[in-house]
Amino acid sequence: MAEEKKNAVIKKKKEVNIRDLTTCDATAQMLEKARRDGVETAWDRAVNMKPCPIGADSACCKHCSMGPCRLNAKDPYAKVGVCGATIDTIMARNFGRMVAAGAAAHTDHGMSMLDLFREVVNGNIQDYKIKDPIKLEEVAQSIGIEIEGRAIKDIANDLYEELERTYTQVEGEIPFAQRVPQKTLETWRKLGIVPRGAMREIMEMIHRTHMGVDQHYANITKQCSRTALADGWGGSMVATEISDILFGTPSPISIEVNMGVLKEDHVNIIIHGHEPNLFESMIESVNESTLVEESKKAGAMGINLVGMCCSGAEVLVRHGIPHAGNFMSTEAILVTGAVDAMCVDVQCIKQGLAKVADCYGTYLITTNPRCHIEGATHIEFHEHEPKECTDEVVIKAITRFKNRTAKIEIPQIKNIGVHGFSHEYIRYMLGGSFRTSYRPLNDNIINGRIRGVAGVVGCTNPRVKQDYVHVELVKELIKNDVLVLQTGCSQIALAKAGLTSPEAAVLAGPGLREVCETVGMPPVLGIGSCVDNSRILIAASEMVREGGLGDSIADLPVAGAAPEWMSEKAICIGQYFVASGVYTIFGVHFPIVDNTKFKKHIFEELGDMGLGKWDFAKDPLEIARLMIAHIDNRRKALGIDKARERVLMDMSDRRDIDAA
Numbered sequence: 001m002a003e004e005k006k007n008a009v010i011k012k013k014k015e016v017n018i019r020d021l022t023t024c025d026a027t028a029q030m031l032e033k034a035r036r037d038g039v040e041t042a043w044d045r046a047v048n049m050k051p052c053p054i055g056a057d058s059a060c061c062k063h064c065s066m067g068p069c070r071l072n073a074k075d076p077y078a079k080v081g082v083c084g085a086t087i088d089t090i091m092a093r094n095f096g097r098m099v100a101a102g103a104a105a106h107t108d109h110g111m112s113m114l115d116l117f118r119e120v121v122n123g124n125i126q127d128y129k130i131k132d133p134i135k136l137e138e139v140a141q142s143i144g145i146e147i148e149g150r151a152i153k154d155i156a157n158d159l160y161e162e163l164e165r166t167y168t169q170v171e172g173e174i175p176f177a178q179r180v181p182q183k184t185l186e187t188w189r190k191l192g193i194v195p196r197g198a199m200r201e202i203m204e205m206i207h208r209t210h211m212g213v214d215q216h217y218a219n220i221t222k223q224c225s226r227t228a229l230a231d232g233w234g235g236s237m238v239a240t241e242i243s244d245i246l247f248g249t250p251s252p253i254s255i256e257v258n259m260g261v262l263k264e265d266h267v268n269i270i271i272h273g274h275e276p277n278l279f280e281s282m283i284e285s286v287n288e289s290t291l292v293e294e295s296k297k298a299g300a301m302g303i304n305l306v307g308m309c310c311s312g313a314e315v316l317v318r319h320g321i322p323h324a325g326n327f328m329s330t331e332a333i334l335v336t337g338a339v340d341a342m343c344v345d346v347q348c349i350k351q352g353l354a355k356v357a358d359c360y361g362t363y364l365i366t367t368n369p370r371c372h373i374e375g376a377t378h379i380e381f382h383e384h385e386p387k388e389c390t391d392e393v394v395i396k397a398i399t400r401f402k403n404r405t406a407k408i409e410i411p412q413i414k415n416i417g418v419h420g421f422s423h424e425y426i427r428y429m430l431g432g433s434f435r436t437s438y439r440p441l442n443d444n445i446i447n448g449r450i451r452g453v454a455g456v457v458g459c460t461n462p463r464v465k466q467d468y469v470h471v472e473l474v475k476e477l478i479k480n481d482v483l484v485l486q487t488g489c490s491q492i493a494l495a496k497a498g499l500t501s502p503e504a505a506v507l508a509g510p511g512l513r514e515v516c517e518t519v520g521m522p523p524v525l526g527i528g529s530c531v532d533n534s535r536i537l538i539a540a541s542e543m544v545r546e547g548g549l550g551d552s553i554a555d556l557p558v559a560g561a562a563p564e565w566m567s568e569k570a571i572c573i574g575q576y577f578v579a580s581g582v583y584t585i586f587g588v589h590f591p592i593v594d595n596t597k598f599k600k601h602i603f604e605e606l607g608d609m610g611l612g613k614w615d616f617a618k619d620p621l622e623i624a625r626l627m628i629a630h631i632d633n634r635r636k637a638l639g640i641d642k643a644r645e646r647v648l649m650d651m652s653d654r655r656d657i658d659a660a
């Protein structure tokens, strides 16, 4: 590595044992190499960047230049800000701004998908087409659009017009509010939190958190719910549904994960980010015969395309493209020296990637007008001519392959898992073609084979050992007969641990194991990227509609967790789960001060209002205990707790019956 490139060299700073940083063997191997190579990663920066304790607890405000004002978390009511803002106002406003940022990220992504859909439908874009017309009809029907005897193009035009309201509408209710169970919707109406349109809610959230506007924590929290719901039942749901319509609805597929999916003798290209259209076009480009030929002329055996983070989670289920790792492995994989180009779009792209890429001569290529990175190569992606960008990325990657100088070391670790459980497929899988419905799932919950359902989602974070909390939490849940649905980086943590394969059923409790073995499914169902958390909302609504488990989402024996979260999107996701009625627990650190009114409000009072509520714990077994306690509590309220106490009959019981 050239001396001048060692701008990422670690100065004499604190170092910790790599085994305390990650449970991912491949990432650990690359962190060892990074140390030998003198290359810095987020883990090194985290160790040497002590979080500001006041900021971590959300006890400071910099919303105007009379401040910044710092309050005392140990004695939260001893001081107020210069303007008089209390700790509750300050924390609620900070929380509201995180929700707004998270909602903006997902809804802007959803709007891009909807723009693409419009251009495909009106014929202005030829490179993509409607791949799943059945899903198009189902989505249209779910929001009251007539489909009988109509042409797909006409239905699609109507669907576009309707879904555009998700973003631009200023009064009324967003279209997918029609999918919300009636009692949940009535609660929202009573509380005044049904989203009107995402743009309006996000704008109002930012307005109300400006200095001198909303200064009651409970009223600010209402707008947090309304904004977050505009994401979960709005922007994110549109993104998921339109992506399925354009690129295909996922169904189970066996895929390889981990860094061993890189191939030393191939041109390796990684796609990292969130937008499936970039990846879809890249698939076309890497299969372009002239480019494959070029790669061979450069001495490669071919072109190897792999995904990371949520981009990877989107396409692995649609195309079986291998996945190389989650958020905290994106710098580490560049240390292999085997990556010829990492191509990124939006969200969760660490700026630190640019320096690591530079150290190994890898092209870091930004493609989205919203996301440029100093030091990266920018090749803009245009949906009208998508291959202009992706072909150029491939050409750059081939050039780098030809001129590789970095020493290559690829961890030889690959895991196989089955992913792609859309809510449609769960319905089909459990019900079969004669009984396609959520009835079998509900019945198995009622009879106690399945104790409840957990959504375990979210990021990885250098403040906790990578993947450890996800994996230990999920193991404990399935051991206790809780079926786990997963998205985003959490899903990849479990895939690397081998828990997304049907064979993992042996780790489940007897009831869940019986169901998994009957159906041939894993006890952990990977359902997509972080934007696809909306699939969990739809599954929950279907469970309510199917009957027998209460009238609202808040009645269901379900719980959610993001045990290694880091992003504002995660906070927004948490809030839309809570507002939808789900008990939701976060790990790492919660940005809140104990013994405050705001904490009591979101950790307790929201539940009393018919919504879900927040909770916090760090230890995976403690998180599992709290989730199971909530599930059991719901079972008791539904009067189905007795079913779990049934005694399984052994042979002597049967003999007694026969003798009687």
Ligand code: SF4
Pocket (backbone or CB within 6 Å): 061, 062, 063, 064, 065, 066, 067, 068, 069, 081, 082, 083, 084, 085, 090, 211, 212
């Ligand atoms: Fe301080 Fe109030 Fe200004 Fe915030 S808005 S910085 S609490 S004076």
Ligand code: MSK
Pocket (backbone or CB within 6 Å): 309, 310, 327, 347, 348, 457, 458, 459, 460, 487, 488, 489, 490, 529, 530, 531, 566, 567, 569, 570
């Ligand atoms: S990518 S938001 S680190 S899940 Fe969706 Fe992963 Fe969290 Fe980003």
